[in-house]
Amino acid sequence: MAHFRHIVLVEDNPIDVFINTKVIEQANLGDVIQSFPSARPALDYLKDSEQNNLALPELIILDIRMPDMDGFEFLDEFGLFPESTTEKIKILMLSSSIDPEDEAKAKAYTSVIDFICKPLTRDKLLSINFNR
Amino acid sequence: MKKPIVHLFARQPDSVEINAICGALPDFKVQAHSYQHVKQSLHQGESILLPIQNNFEEIIRISAELRTRNPDSQLILIGELIPPLVSFHCKAAMVLRFEELYLLKEVYPELMHANVNTANFTAMHELQSKNKELEKINFELDRFVYSASHDLRSPLTSVLGLLYLLRNETNTTETIRYVDLMEESILKLDNIIRDIVAYSRNNRTQVNIEKVEIKDVIKDISAGLRYLESDEIILKEIIHIEEPALIQTDRTRIQIILNNLISNSIKYRHPDRKPKISISCRKTENNAIVSVKDNGLGIKEEHLDKIFDMFYRTSDKSSGSGLGLYIVKETIKKLGGTVDVLSEINSGTTFTLTIPTTEDALNY
Secondary structure (H helix, E strand, C coil), X not given: CCCEEEEEEECCCHHHHHHHHHHHHHCCCEEEEEEECCHHHHHHHHHHHHHCCCCCCCEEEECCCXXXXXXXXXXXXXXXXXXXXXXXXXXXXXXXXXXXXXXHHHHCCCCEEEXXXXXXXXXXXXCCCCCC | CCCEEEEEECCEEEEEEEEEEECCCCCCEEEHHHCCCCCCCEECCCEEEXXXXXXXXXXXEEEEEEEEEECCCCEEEEEEEECCCHHHCCCEEEEEEEEEHHHCCCCCHHHHHCCCCCECHHHHHHHHHHHHHHHHHHHHHHHHXXXXXXXXXXXXXXXXXXXXXHHCCCCHHHHHHHHHHHHHHHHHHXXXXXXXXXXXXXXXXXXXXEEEEHHHHHHHHHHHCHXXXXXXXXXXXXXXXXXXXXXXXXXXXXXXXXXXXXXXXXXXXXXXXXXXXXXXXXXXXXXXXXXXXXXXXXXXXXXXXXXXXXXXXXXXXXXXXXXXXXXXXXXXXXXXXXXXXXXXXXXXXXXXXXXXXCHHHCCC
C-alpha cells in the first residue's frame, strides 16, 4: 500500500472529515493529515507553500459538492499552478455523487488519479493505483 | 427583439396562405408565397420563414386564407418576429408555425376561450408565460435530480462510513460518538426531506385566505422549534413581536415562511451575544408588511443575491438543506407577495415580507 508523508483533505462536512481521517489513519496511508473545510483556504495554502518554497502535500483528497467553490472549480484553479508544482501532487476525488458525468468530468483532469464514491473505506483505498 | 403574434382558426384548414401587413407602412403587403423559399402554402405542422424587407414597428395584422376539410378541431398559427437575418438581406423576418390547438388545450385550457379568428396577442403572451413556467420547472427538476444525487446521498454515505468504522471499533466511548454522528446525519437527511415535502405542498395546494393573528402563528412555530432550545436559547425570551397584528392571508403559508426565517435567525445567531428576533407588522392600503429582524451573524454581500436559489448554501455548519429560503421565496410568490433582505455582516439581517391583502393580487 502506498504511503504519503503529507495528505490534504478538502471536505466541508465535519462528519466526513472525521470518517475520512479515521480510515486514512487505519489504512496507514499518511503521516500528516491536514483538512480544509472549503476549497478556497486549501488553494491559498497551496499558493503560499509554493511561493515560499515550503513542502507541498503529496496527495489531496477532494470533495466535489461544497459551498462557495466546488471541487471542479478547485481543479480549474489548481491547473493554473506551475507544472513543477502540479506534477508533485496527486488528487483523489471523493464524492457522494453517483452521477457518471461527475466521475468522467473529474477523471478528465490530469492531476486526478481516481474517483471514489463515498463512503471512504480501507478496501477502496487499497484498490487504488497511486502510481499512475 | 422577438415579438409574438398568434392567429386561431375555428375550423381546421388543410393549408393556409399568409398575408402579412407591416405597421410602419400599412399598405405594404407581403405575399408570403411570392418569395422563392415559400414555394407552397403552409400545411399543418409546418413552419415558414417570412422575411420582411421593410422598416416597420411591428406586424399589425396577419391574414390567412384557409381551406378547410375537417371542422373538428381548432388550429393555431403562431408567428414570431426574429432579428435581421444576414442571409436573407432583410430588415427582419417572421417565423410562422402552424399547430393544432387540441394538442395544446390540455396544457393551455384558457386558449380555448380565446377570441377565435382574430390575431390574439393575449393568448400568445399566456402561452409564453406558461412556456417560461414549464422551462423553470424543467430547470428545477434537473437541478433537483443533480442535487438529490449529492445532497440526499451525502448524509447516507456518512452513516454508511460510520457503520463501517463502528464494526471494527472496540472502544465504548468511541462507539457512542459514532452513534451520535449517525443520528446527526439522519436528522439532516430528514430535514432535507421535510423541506422537499413543504416545497411540493406549496406548489400543489390552494391558497386559503383567512384572518391570521401573527402572534398565534409565532406561538405554533415556537412549539415546533423547541428542539433548538438550550440554556442560552429560550424562544420566549428571544422572540419579540412588536405589534400584535391581524392580517388576511394563508395561515399555513405564512407559518412556513416565518418558521424558516426564525429558525435561520436562531441557526445563524452571533456567538458573542444573546440572540434577539424582532417581528413587526404594519399595513398599507393593499399590503401587509411583515419584517423579521435579527442580531445574528449577517450575510456577506456576495451571497445576498443567491440565498434564495434552490439548494444554495453558504456553509455546511448547519443542518441546512439549502432549500429554506428558496421555499420562502416560492411560498410568498404563491401569496402574490415579495420578500426582500437587508443584511450587515456581524450585525444582523432583516427580511421584509410584502403580502397583498386584496384577493385579486393572488394570481397563482
